[in-house]
Amino acid sequence: MTKIVIIGSGNVASHLFIALKDIDDVDIVQCYNRRGLALSKEENAVHLVVSDIKQLAKANLYILAISDDAIAEVSSEIPEGDHLVVHTSGSVSINSINNKHRRGVFYPLQSFSKNKHVDFTKVPFCLEAEHKEDLNLIKKIASSLSPKVYEISSEQRKMLHVAAVFANNFSNYMFTIAKEECDQNDIPFEILHPLIIETAEKALTLPPEKSQTGPAIRNDLKTIERHLNQISDIEHKKIYKVITEAIQNKHGKKL
Amino acid sequence: MTKIVIIGSGNVASHLFIALKDIDDVDIVQCYNRRGLALSKEENAVHLVVSDIKQLAKANLYILAISDDAIAEVSSEIPEGDHLVVHTSGSVSINSINNKHRRGVFYPLQSFSKNKHVDFTKVPFCLEAEHKEDLNLIKKIASSLSPKVYEISSEQRKMLHVAAVFANNFSNYMFTIAKEECDQNDIPFEILHPLIIETAEKALTLPPEKSQTGPAIRNDLKTIERHLNQISDIEHKKIYKVITEAIQNKHGKKL
Numbered sequence: 001m002t003k004i005v006i007i008g009s010g011n012v013a014s015h016l017f018i019a020l021k022d023i024d025d026v027d028i029v030q031c032y033n034r035r036g037l038a039l040s041k042e043e044n045a046v047h048l049v050v051s052d053i054k055q056l057a058k059a060n061l062y063i064l065a066i067s068d069d070a071i072a073e074v075s076s077e078i079p080e081g082d083h084l085v086v087h088t089s090g091s092v093s094i095n096s097i098n099n100k101h102r103r104g105v106f107y108p109l110q111s112f113s114k115n116k117h118v119d120f121t122k123v124p125f126c127l128e129a130e131h132k133e134d135l136n137l138i139k140k141i142a143s144s145l146s147p148k149v150y151e152i153s154s155e156q157r158k159m160l161h162v163a164a165v166f167a168n169n170f171s172n173y174m175f176t177i178a179k180e181e182c183d184q185n186d187i188p189f190e191i192l193h194p195l196i197i198e199t200a201e202k203a204l205t206l207p208p209e210k211s212q213t214g215p216a217i218r219n220d221l222k223t224i225e226r227h228l229n230q231i232s233d234i235e236h237k238k239i240y241k242v243i244t245e246a247i248q249n250k251h252g253k254k255l
Numbered sequence: 256m257t258k259i260v261i262i263g264s265g266n267v268a269s270h271l272f273i274a275l276k277d278i279d280d281v282d283i284v285q286c287y288n289r290r291g292l293a294l295s296k297e298e299n300a301v302h303l304v305v306s307d308i309k310q311l312a313k314a315n316l317y318i319l320a321i322s323d324d325a326i327a328e329v330s331s332e333i334p335e336g337d338h339l340v341v342h343t344s345g346s347v348s349i350n351s352i353n354n355k356h357r358r359g360v361f362y363p364l365q366s367f368s369k370n371k372h373v374d375f376t377k378v379p380f381c382l383e384a385e386h387k388e389d390l391n392l393i394k395k396i397a398s399s400l401s402p403k404v405y406e407i408s409s410e411q412r413k414m415l416h417v418a419a420v421f422a423n424n425f426s427n428y429m430f431t432i433a434k435e436e437c438d439q440n441d442i443p444f445e446i447l448h449p450l451i452i453e454t455a456e457k458a459l460t461l462p463p464e465k466s467q468t469g470p471a472i473r474n475d476l477k478t479i480e481r482h483l484n485q486i487s488d489i490e491h492k493k494i495y496k497v498i499t500e501a502i503q504n505k506h507g508k509k510l
Contacts, residue, residue, distance in 0.1 A: 068478070091478055109446060110453060111468045122453075124446045150446055159440040160447075162482050166491075167433035167447045168454045169469030170498045171426040175458040176467065176505075178422035185414040191379045191405055192415075192422045193459045195365060198377075199423045200455035202368075203430040204448045212431065213366045214424030223323070223346055227417050235501045236421075242497045243425045246490045250431075 001027050002137065005057055007074060008065035009033035011112040012088050014040060016065055019120045021045075023144045030057040053077050061137070063088060063106060064097070071096045084134045090161040093154040094128050104129035106138050107157060108146075111168055124148040126157055177236050184232075209250075216247035256282050257392065260312055262329060263320035264288035266367040267343050269295060271320055274375045276300075278399045285312040308332050316392070318343060318361060319352070326351045339389045345416040348409040349383050359384035361393050362412060363401075366423055379403035381412055432491050439487075464505075471502035 004026060006017050013031070017039035021028050028048065031039050036051030050056070053074075062078055064071055064087040071087050075098040078085060085101040087094075090109065097103040105128040112118055125142035127149060129135035135151070142149045152160060175196060182189045202211045215223040224244055231237045259281060261272050268286070272294035276283050283303065286294050291306030305311070308329075317333055319326055319342040326342050330353040333340060340352050341359040352358040360383040367373055380397035382404060384390035390406070397404045407415060430451060437444045457466045470478040479499055486492045 068475075091481070110450060111466075113457075113466070122449045124449060126446065148446070148449070150443065152442065152446075156440050156442050158481075158485055159436055160442050162485055162495075163433040163436040163442070163447060164450060165469050165482065165495070166429045166436070168450050169467065169471065169502070170494075171429040171451070172454050172458060172463050172467055173498055173502055174421045174426040174429060175455075175463035178418040179463055181414055181418040181421070185411050187407065187411050187415050187418070188405070189462075190459075191364060191381065191403070191407075192418060194377045194379060194403070195419060195423050196426070196455050196458055198365060199427050200430075200451050203427060203451055204445075206368075207444075208427050208430035208434055211366075211368070212424065212427055214420055216424065220323075226346070226413075227420065230413055230417055235504060239425075239497055239501055240417075240420070242494055243428055246494055247424070247428055249490060 001025055002061055002141065003027050003029045003057075003059040004061045004063060005030045005032060005059040006039065006063050006065060007032045007078075008063075009035060009037040009039065010065060010067075011114055012108065013063075013065035014114075015112050015118045015120075016063060016088070016108070017045065019118070019145050020141070023141070026141060026144075029059055032056055059083060061086065061141075062101075068092045068096075072098065075101065084129070084137065086129075086138060090126075090157060090164065093158075094130070095154070102129075102131055102134055104134050104138055105152075105154070105157065106142065107152075109160070109164065120145040121147065124150060126150050126152040126160065128153060128157070177233075177239065180233070181231070181236070212247065212251065214247075216244040217251050219248060219252075256280055257316055257396065258282050258284045258312075258314040259316045259318060260285045260287060260314040261294065261318050261320060262287045263318075264290060264292040264294065265320060265322075266369055267363065268318075268320035269369075270367050270373045270375075271318065271343070271363070272300065274373070274400055275396070278396070281396060281399075284314055287311055314338060316341065316396075317356075323347045323351075327353065330356065339384070339392065341384075341393060345381075345412060345419065348413075349385070350409070357384075357386055357389055359389050359393055360407075360409070360412065361397065362407075364415070364419060375400040376402065379405060381405050381407040381415065383408060383412070432488075432494065435488070436486070436491070467502065467506065469502075471499040472506050474503060474507075 031048045038046040062085045068089050080100045086104040086106040094103050107126040108123045110123045123146050127138050179189045286303045287305050293301040317340045323344050335355045340356040341361040349358050362381040363378045365378045378401050382393050434444045
């Protein structure tokens with residue numbers, strides 16, 4: 001039985017708590033966060049919480065589901081012992097964890113929202129550990145939540161986080177701009193819903209560079225110019241230009 | 256029974272042919288394109304094709320599924336008569352069709368690929384016509400293919416096309432960049448697949464501006480700087496900067 005303490009009170013902490021509490025061979029012995037917040041509404045969750053780090057329970061595994069900036073400090077406050085300390089961040093090195101501990105990373109690559117149920121079977125886990133046996137332990141735990149378990153180094157994870165910013169944050173911003181352009185012209189945004197889903201699904205079957213369409217890759221200068229004239233928002237216009245140029249540069253040789 | 260001639264030989268022409276040929280009350284009497292290409296491999300499709308516009312059959316409805324630039328010219332070559340001529344373009348005005356005809360627009364808003372089956376029940380149709388009875392005719396035909404039928408003016412359609420460029424072409428380019436960053440670092444792109452699907456699905460339930468996450472909206476300057484240092488591709492770096500600034504400007508007031 002692996003004794004686990006979950007540290008933190010945000011979305012990742014809550015969703016991991018809810019998922020891990022039902023796993024065989026795992027026993028969540030405590031949750032710690034400064035404000036003493038319960039990680040779910042269950043009675044059991046409330047009893048597990050402490051807000052004073054001096055009351056931290058002994059465990060085999062401490063999961064730091066806290067902000068990137070807090071990882072170094074909070075990990076230094078955990079007393080030394082025969083245990084593994086992992087963080088759950090996409091953008092922080094394994095070395096940010098205080099080196100008095102055996103260290104690892106347990107990074108679920110998904111954007112979690114507070115009130116949306118997370119189906120962990122679809123969440124990829126990116127794992128790293130200094131020691132083979134620790135890696136095996138977190139592999140076993142991750143595998144009990146999801147079939148998508150990857151060993152990813154801190155260097156790779158840094159770049160994966162950048163890639164995720166493009167794939168998630170920036171594509172979402174493209175959807176936001178699309179919605180704003182619809183709203184400004186009394187067009188129901190739902191007209192674009194099937195296109196958005198199709199775009200995402202296509203990117204998984206064909207590689208996305210093969211499914212690129214639109215005026216930029218066709219080098220359709222008339223349409224590009226007309227679009228730029230139509231867009232009144234300066235910021236949207238700038239983004240239209242920069243991405244169009246990038247697509248033209250990337251695919252230009254084929255034209 | 257509505258007699259239809261389909262003009263053009265590209266993806267839209269082929270997919271519309273395949274979908275319309277099985278609809279009640281519709282009879283595809285001919286397909287015309289300059290190269291005399293059949294729109295499907297069925298024997299019937301081969302017999303229907305003509306490559307000489309002088310052989311154009313009489314019909315109630317001519318569907319121009321051709322490139323934007325060819326709409327004016329090809330529509331001028333169709334003899335005058337008691338019929339409706341529609342184009343299928345997202346970015347061309349209804350007025351591009353020669354005004355000797357009754358005119359309309361029959362625009363299926365989806366990006367079609369040659370070898371991928373199209374489920375038209377998920378495709379929104381954006382319709383426009385000069386005359387009420389023509390609008391009713393194309394509404395009836397579109398409704399027999401899809402429940403998503405919208406009346407959209409030429410002005411609105413122009414902006415919808417811009418919005419679709421952001422929602423489809425540009426988001427796909429974000430996925431392309433994400434894949435390139437993964438490839439360059441030996442990270443399997445499939446790790447990002449669930450995130451891509453989740454991003455698209457979220458944009459349909461929450462409005463996308465509400466589900467924006469990432470370093471830009473958090474105004475996490477340390478992470479933004481680190482990401483910019485990590486990205487070696489100059490084009491990717493430029494796009495990262497421009498979109499980050501746009502997100503910060505849009506959401507800045509909340510910070």
